[in-house]
Amino acid sequence: AQSVAQPEDQVNVAEGNPLTVKCTYSVSGNPYLFWYVQYPNRGLQFLLKYITGDNLVKGSYGFEAEFNKSQTSFHLKKPSALVSDSALYFCAVRDPLYGGATNKLIFGTGTLLAVQP
């Protein structure tokens, strides 16, 4: 079955330290991968996506993600965390069963990032 896993419910990091939010996937074929961020009482905001090409993808607010095909992972990273980065982060993969016909996404369960001052 197609799936996305975010193994950590919560990640704690001190401000100024690098952060990593983990995501692994299980899909057939080439994956289209996405990261979204959700601030309290808000909708999801698109951060970045991987379709093809360079394994390191740069996105909004200084975030980047590294696609690793052999490890089936797409971890979100930032070199220096800010308190304002504290939010809920979702990884998603496009459902390969339908592909571009519907653009359906399969979401992970989310990881709460807490950045301490």
Place this chain on the structure above:
Amino acid sequence: DAGITQSPRHKVTETGTPVTLRCHQTENHRYMYWYRQDPGHGLRLIHYSYGVKDTDKGEVSDGYSVSRSKTEDFLLTLESATSSQTSVYFCAISSSLETGGNTQYFGPGTRLTVL
């Protein structure tokens, strides 16, 4: 929020009553989606639309119906609300024109409480 509005933003209703949530977009995007968000489950797809009057079920469609009579509006109806449908509901849209891996953009959400 990418030209997407949802109404109402908050609603409290009683078990057994019908409820309709509205999603309105100004982007003229082809695809529209309804999700629910619950702790420990992430986002789960309820229904989606790939064009006017073209809709299909998602993974948690039981107890929900949808309609899309024009490009800009996608309605989600709970025919007879139950307490298990207490959740935060998000609408999303996606273009058919974006090259490769079309991104979904989300509305601000509707918090529904069924007593």
